[in-house]
Each structure stands twice: as structure tokens, then as C-alpha cells.
Amino acid sequence: MKKYWILIVTVIALIFLGIFIFNSSAKNAIYSSNSSLGKTINGKFSTIGNFFADLKSIRNIIGQNKDLSDQVNQLETEIAKYKELQQENIALKEELKFFNAQKNKDLLGAQIISKSVSPFLEYYLIDKGKADGVIVNQAVLSQGYLVGKISQVYENYSQIELITDSKIILPVIAQESRATGLLKANLEGLYIDNIPIDSELREGEMVLTSNLDQSLPSDIPVGKIGKVVSYSSQIFKTAKINSPLNFSSLKFVFIIRN
């Protein structure tokens, strides 16, 4: 009998805690108490975790290495051409004052403190918050590619909802064919759904965020088109997206503040 009463009292106490005490200030204080140690440990163990994941794919790595060596040779030729174009571009930018427009991107660097406690939810906690000018729905990048968007903000910390989360639906556009679609995620990775059947999507084409989503800036790279799946009986195509980011081993990200 005594045990039942203890259980009932505990449940009531927890309800009281949840309603009246655990708000965003309390969460912020708790994250502050262990964030520095957490950052160090998370950073070190994400490298170790990445090592074990890499061992599994060693056979693929050998094949990819050969392909990449061929690509590097091709890219070196293209780099020489681009350097010429770059010189011309700089001159044009200075004439048109286009260079100043690029400085409008206000990037804030942040470190990942912890990852999601549940394998079903793709959320990361970072060490920047309201005090640093972070607000909800700002885009988060890594290596120039979209990682996700800010979903919750506390005083000194924020939560990022990754694009690999199953609840994400993001309008995107293919850079060359201009085919639009909706970016989604499942266990196999990222894919674009609802692509018009008559669009001429090509493998390797860059995919960018579209201006149809007012919450995120447009023209942010998401990844490249992988396999395109199309059936004659359907009115939409689906395409797999290959992102160069390894989401499980991210340590640093950038938030677009404006």
C-alpha cells in the first residue's frame, strides 16, 4: 500500500515539475552546466564512431578512390579555366559593386554539443542561442550545404532539426533542369518527391533550396541528384539525393542569421 502512495506522490510531483518549473530558462541552465565537457566528449567520440562506420565501407572506399582520382585529374583542368573566369568575375563585380551584395550573408559559427537521445528524431543541440541573435527557422549549413533549420531557441543554446528528419518537407529546385520537388527523408537517406514527370532531371545535377519556402533562404545547396525513379503509370518522379555531408559526424555548423 505504501508503495502505491509513493508512486502516486511521485507522479503528482512530476506533473508539477513539468508544468511550473521546467521551462526554457531551466533547460538553458541545465545545458550550460555540462555543455563544455559535452562538446569535448561528443567531438572526440564522433570521430571514433566515424572510424568504425568507415571500416564497414572499406570495400566501397577502394572503388571510390579510383573514381575520385580520375575526377581530380578532370577537375584540375577545369580549375585552370575557372581561374581565368574568376579574374574576369572580380573585375565585373568591382564595376557593378556586386561584391558588396555577397557580404549580406551573416554567418554565425556554432559547435554541436549533443545529438538526439532517440534514434527516431534527428535533432542536434548547438552552443548558440538568443543571446547570439539566433531565431527559429534560420538555415544551418556545413561546408556550404544545408544541414537543417533552427527549431527551438534558448538563451545560449538552440536545437537544429536536420533535413534527415522524417518530418521535414522542403521545396527544392534542380539547378540546371529547373525541376521542382519536395525534399523528404527516410531510412535510406534524402530524396525528392513530387517531381513533374516531364522534367529532364539528370544524375549529378545540383539541388538547391527553392524560394517557395519563405522560412529558408533560396539557392542553398542541398546535394546532388542520385538515381531518378520514374514509372509511366505515375504523374510524378522521385529522385535520390546524395549529400556530401556525413550528418552523424558533424562537429561545427554555420547559421545564416539574415
Added chain:
Amino acid sequence: MFGWLKIIVLFAICVFVQIYIVPNFEIYRSFPNLMLIGLVMLCLFFRFSYALAWSAAGGIVFDLYSPMYFGVYTISFLVIFVMLYFVINKFFTEPIFIFIMLAFFAGSLIMDLFPFIITGYKVYLYLLNAGINAFFGTIIYYLFYGRLRKENIYKLYAPFR
């Protein structure tokens, strides 16, 4: 008192490892849940106070670090505690191997039920995660079995004799 101190230290270590280390070693998007494993262990070894405190505190910690509404994990942990502790106490003596695996498996299913529903992932990820918790939980149970087992009050449920 010394028992509570050990539980608190163990809890703190489990929280730290679960939040900062374990998510880096996912196995096809699944990883073990040390808070759940600790709770089930305490229930299986008939430690009412420790198990209740562990379930309440573990649920709060998970809710703090989860993007979902506060209380989802706290309620899940308490439900697991109530189901396991009172079911074991009522029907079983020393739990058999199958029951131990089932206890961890069922605990994981209860804990991940709400996230599974809102994310809409395929059932096999839900079951795989439960299987991983059952696997690691059973191993840890038998590692600590000799140290934690004391004289339990044995009640034999007649149909299973």
C-alpha cells in the same frame, strides 16, 4: 545511504554516456538506451525505491534533451516501471532468460512508441531498436547478476510450475 550514493553516481555516468557518447555509435540508426536498461535491471532485481527514482529522473533527463513535449519520456518511463515492477512482483520468482529479454524488448517498445508514431518510420526500425536494447540489456543483466542478486521472496505462480 551508500546504496543511494552508488545509484546516483551510476545514474550520472549513464546520463553522460547516453547523451554524449552512445549516439555516435548508431547501428543502422539504432543505439542502446542505458537509462532504459538501468530501469529494467532495477525492476528485475526488485529495487522499488531505486527503480522509481531512476524512472522519474531518467524520464526528466530525456525530456530535457528531447525536442518533443515535456512529459513524453517521463510518462513512458513511469509506465515501464509500473508494468515491469508490479508484473514481476505478482507473477514471477527469479525471471527466466526469455522473460528478461522480453522485459527489455517491451520496455523499448513502450519508450519509443510516441516518437515512432510522430515520425512515421517503418516498423522494422522500431523493432530493431527494441531488439538492440534487448540484446545489450540481457548481456548487462547477466554481467551484474551475481553482484545484485540477493535473497528474493519467491512466489510460485501455480500454472507455470
